[in-house]
Amino acid sequence: MPTTIQIPTTLAHAEGAYTAVARFGTLATPANLVLDTGSSSLAVLAKVYDPGKDADLRATSLVQEINYGGGAWAGPVVRSTLGFGHGHHERRLPRAPFGVIESEAPVLRQADGIWGLAYRDLNPAYDVTALLASQGCQTGLSWPWPFAEGHALDLPNLKTSLQSQPRSCIEPTFTALEEEGIVRNRFAMSIGRAVVHAGEGTSHASDAASAQLNQGTLVLGGGRELQHLYSGAFHQVRVLHDLYYNVNLRAIRVGGEQPILVPALPASELETRYSNALLDTGSSFLVLDAAVYEAVLAAMGRCDAGFPALVERAQQALAQDEGIPNHLIDVRRWPDLHLTLEAPDGTDTELRVKASHYWPRNALKAGQSLCLLMSQLPHFQGQNILGLPLMAERYVVFERDAGTEGRIGFADRRPAA
Numbered sequence: 001m002p003t004t005i006q007i008p009t010t011l012a013h014a015e016g017a018y019t020a021v022a023r024f025g026t027l028a029t030p031a032n033l034v035l036d037t038g039s040s041s042l043a044v045l046a047k048v049y050d051p052g053k054d055a056d057l058r059a060t061s062l063v064q065e066i067n068y069g070g071g072a073w074a075g076p077v078v079r080s081t082l083g084f085g086h087g088h089h090e091r092r093l094p095r096a097p098f099g100v101i102e103s104e105a106p107v108l109r110q111a112d113g114i115w116g117l118a119y120r121d122l123n124p125a126y127d128v129t130a131l132l133a134s135q136g137c138q139t140g141l142s143w144p145w146p147f148a149e150g151h152a153l154d155l156p157n158l159k160t161s162l163q164s165q166p167r168s169c170i171e172p173t174f175t176a177l178e179e180e181g182i183v184r185n186r187f188a189m190s191i192g193r194a195v196v197h198a199g200e201g202t203s204h205a206s207d208a209a210s211a212q213l214n215q216g217t218l219v220l221g222g223g224r225e226l227q228h229l230y231s232g233a234f235h236q237v238r239v240l241h242d243l244y245y246n247v248n249l250r251a252i253r254v255g256g257e258q259p260i261l262v263p264a265l266p267a268s269e270l271e272t273r274y275s276n277a278l279l280d281t282g283s284s285f286l287v288l289d290a291a292v293y294e295a296v297l298a299a300m301g302r303c304d305a306g307f308p309a310l311v312e313r314a315q316q317a318l319a320q321d322e323g324i325p326n327h328l329i330d331v332r333r334w335p336d337l338h339l340t341l342e343a344p345d346g347t348d349t350e351l352r353v354k355a356s357h358y359w360p361r362n363a364l365k366a367g368q369s370l371c372l373l374m375s376q377l378p379h380f381q382g383q384n385i386l387g388l389p390l391m392a393e394r395y396v397v398f399e400r401d402a403g404t405e406g407r408i409g410f411a412d413r414r415p416a417a
Contacts, residue, residue, distance in 0.1 A: 002184045004222035005085040009035065009189070011196040011214040014111040015364060016284035017388070018189065020218045022115065023083035023090075024098075025054030031112035035189065035218060036282030037245050037398065038385070039116035040123035040172040041066050042082075043073060043099030048112040051100060051143055056080040059141040061132075062125040062170070064099040065159050068282070071107030074158055075100045076142035077125050077170065084177070084220065091182050097170050102145045103158075116172060117187065117281070117398070119242045123172050126165040174220070183221025185401040190217040190229050190413050194284050194372055194388035195363040212415065223397035224409070230395035234409035235351060238344045241274035242405050245398065248342035249277035249384050252292060254299035255335025262292055265382055276383055277341070279408060283387030285374045286337075286358060292384070293375040296337070303335050314371035323368030331355040339390065344407045351410055357392040 009018040010032075019032040024044055031044045041064060051057045062077035082096045101113065108114065116122065129140040137146050147158065171179075178185040197213040219226055224234065240246045251259040265276050276289070288296060300307040314324050334355035343349040363370040372389050376382070397409040 002178075002181055002221055003089075003091065004226070005089060005091060005183060005220040006222075006226075007085060007218045007220070009216040009218050011193065011216075013109065015109050015196040016194070017111075017282050018191065018216050018218070019111050020115070024049045025051075025080045026056045027053060028083055032110075033113045033115040034108060034111045034282060035117060036114055036280070037117045038278060038280035038282045039066065039068065039114065040118045040120065041099055041114065041116045041170075042096075042173040043075065043101050044113035045101045045108075046075065046145075049100065051078055051080075054080050056094075057143075058095065059139075059143040060097070061127050061129045061140050061142060062097075062168075063128050063142045063162060063165075064125050064170075065162055066099070066124075068107055073099070073101045073103050073107075075102035076145055078143050082173065091177075093173070093176055093180060093182065096173060096176060098173070100143065100145075114282075117174050118172070118244055120169050120172055120175060121243055123170045124167055125170050126162040126167055128162070128165055131161060131165055177220065186221065186223050186397065186399045188217075188219040188223045188226070188229070188395060188397040189281060189391070190219075190395050191281075191388060191391045192216055192393065192413065192415075193360055194357060194392050195360050195370055197360070198362050198364060198366045223399060229414055230411040231414045232412045234397070234411045235349050236344050237279075237341045237349050237351075237408045237410070238346075239405040239407055240342075242400075243274060245279040245408065246275035246405075247277045247279055247386070247408070248275050249339060249386070250342060250348065251340040252288075252296060253338040253340070254296055255303055257299040257302065257335075259338075259340065260292060260295045260299065262384065263289065263382065269382070273383065278380075278383060278385050279390075280385050280387050281391065283385050284389075285372045285385070285387050286353065286389050287374045287377060287380070287385035287387070289382055289384055290376050293373070296373070300335060304333065307334065311371050311373065314369070315374070318370060321364070323363055323365065323370040326361050326367055326369050329359050329361070329369045331359050331361075334359060339386070344402075351390060353389050354392075357389045 007020045013019045013032045058079040065074040082093045253259040297308045337353040358372045400406040
């Protein structure tokens, strides 16, 4: 019978995304995995999980090469036992496929891997049997990693080699948990901040791991029934397609300004990209369509002529992984953002993003603030990536079992006692 699994989460490892612990193989090796609704692959760093010490290991002929907005990784696909939860609440998934990250993955920061929570079509793999045979590899298996180290770290070269190999999509881990009857087809996250809080006396995220501001909860198989995790009513958003969590962003209002209408995708792109916005727990930012971003900055400039320059200064600092001094940003003077999204019944749902959520203080390092607004990414033109600032201080339920594509509910997060 399906159960509900609650797993503590923290910002301390990935710093700009939440991680949860999963356990790998016979030895139940723990790994802190980034929780990412913008992807579907589950993978762990080879330096954390050693397949050679796992009696449950089953090698395959598959290789994954996964690109994100801010990085990429590659490695073999293996099968073994995965464990989720703790103690008598733990549930184990046998023979589960996952990637072993052989290449560098700076996007993870101090995390041990990634857990993509989206759908099957974002979890591609390539069968390298023929490729390996052409190189004299008799086993046809991708583990042990059969490529030279230089090739393994040369992701463009490896990607080119893989594109001519047979491609398929692996069943994502959460889908497997649901199809095995372990959990229901929904999950939820209790989210505090968008970026790790560094205490006034420290500059290291790991020192803040126990801080309440950096903690959260992942709920596998549950949602609204866990009333101790939220308060008030839910605000519903329609999911338009089960690739990403595709949603329809209609408008953004900056403080008391007139709403800025957000362009829909051109009709010619709807069949492949599905909507103008994605809900992404793996993103620390609100990434806005270029024209919308410029309109938001202009509206901020009408609130205070100095605001756009501060945003620009913060973006330049962020390119060096830095923020700007806390004393330059008084969030009480900055406008809140109000995002209008399509509700399941076709009406509007408005969600507020407080200024303190897109300008978090003591972010990554003590004494600095980060601006978490960004113009569109090259590979997502015309699409808005709605990351953790939209979900901050909220309990977010991904109801994949509600209708054809599902819906997402937003309620106020109830802080831990």
